[in-house]
Amino acid sequence: MPSLTLGDFELSIFSDGTYPLDGGAFFGVIPKIMWSRKAAPDERNYVRAGLNSLLIRTEHPRTGKQNVLVETGMGNKLSERMVKFYGQPAQLLANLAAGGIAPEDIDIVINTHLHFDHCGWNTMRDKSGKIVATFPRAKYYAPEGEWQYARKPSERDAISYLPENYDPLVESGQMMLLKGGEEIISGISVKTFPGHTAHMQAVIVESGGRTACYISDLIPTTAHIDITWGMGFDLYPLQTIESKKQYYAKAIAEKWLTVFTHDAKLAWAYVEKDEAGKMVARGA
Numbered sequence: 515m516p517s518l519t520l521g522d523f524e525l526s527i528f529s530d531g532t533y534p535l536d537g538g539a540f541f542g543v544i545p546k547i548m549w550s551r552k553a554a555p556d557e558r559n560y561v562r563a564g565l566n567s568l569l570i571r572t573e574h575p576r577t578g579k580q581n582v583l584v585e586t587g588m589g590n591k592l593s594e595r596m597v598k599f600y601g602q603p604a605q606l607l608a609n610l611a612a613g614g615i616a617p618e619d620i621d622i623v624i625n626t627h628l629h630f631d632h633c634g635w636n637t638m639r640d641k642s643g644k645i646v647a648t649f650p651r652a653k654y655y656a657p658e659g660e661w662q663y664a665r666k667p668s669e670r671d672a673i674s675y676l677p678e679n680y681d682p683l684v685e686s687g688q689m690m691l692l693k694g695g696e697e698i699i700s701g702i703s704v705k706t707f708p709g710h711t712a713h714m715q716a717v718i719v720e721s722g723g724r725t726a727c728y729i730s731d732l733i734p735t736t737a738h739i740d741i742t743w744g745m746g747f748d749l750y751p752l753q754t755i756e757s758k759k760q761y762y763a764k765a766i767a768e769k770w771l772t773v774f775t776h777d778a779k780l781a782w783a784y785v786e787k788d789e790a791g792k793m794v795a796r797g798a
């Protein structure tokens with residue numbers, strides 16, 4: 515479990531495990547001869563994708579101590595058919611417990627978007643089979659536009675949205691919907707970066723003059739740091755390129771730490787441009 519201090523905050527990665535993803539879908543229009551040098555596929559053409567959640571432990575004079583969890587992995591409610599494709603690693607709660615964090619300890623949960631592999635542990639089934647909040651005390655946040663879209667997704671990505679991950683929380687008032695740009699608590703804010711979906715929001719963490727960003731599926735792994743290396747899943751590939759340019763203009767200039775949702779090996783790194791203009795990821 516990688517950990518580091520960012521100003522007054524302590525940042526840790528907790529994984530929900532890894533899962534197989536088709537390499538072609540993961541790297542979109544990039545030829546296999548190129549992506550396979552960065553992510554070696556198995557005999558079925560699958561590469562290993564990670565499910566990295568970010569825990570931010572804050573110590574702030576005004577807001578006190580809070581535990582903020584960004585993203586909740588794939589969870590344990592996948593259908594049999596989806597389990598055939600992805601397995602169901604479901605390790606997040608066990609990994610949090612090993613780090614001394616119980617579900618009741620989480621004060622805030624933030625979802626960057628509502629695809630099933632980002633909000634799966636938002637909810638779980640209790641003994642009677644009822645869907646309940648996994649983190650009972652937490653306030654949940656997700657992008658409003660994403661939630662609106664998820665109610666009527668396109669045929670292309672309908673499979674990615676499982677309403678039981680968020681609808682019960684919106685109905686009970688436990689999930690708040692964000693326009694984009696809000697500061698959730700002092701030092702933790704969201705910003706919309708369209709491309710992967712129209713309303714995906716990155717989470718920006720600032721303390722002591724340093725910044726980290728959970729950039730989510732805009733740049734899912736260190737193999738995707740080049741401007742043109744988008745995922746086949748991206749709904750708006752040209753916007754992905756524009757959003758990456760916008761992100762790097764700040765993140766490279768101000769030396770932000772970038773957190774990668776789906777990187778099974780390197781959960782965070784500093785992205786830099788080398789002399790030849792090529793993007794490189796330098797470990798933290």
Ligand SMILES: [Zn+2]
Pocket residue numbers: 627629632710731
């Ligand atoms: Zn996604």
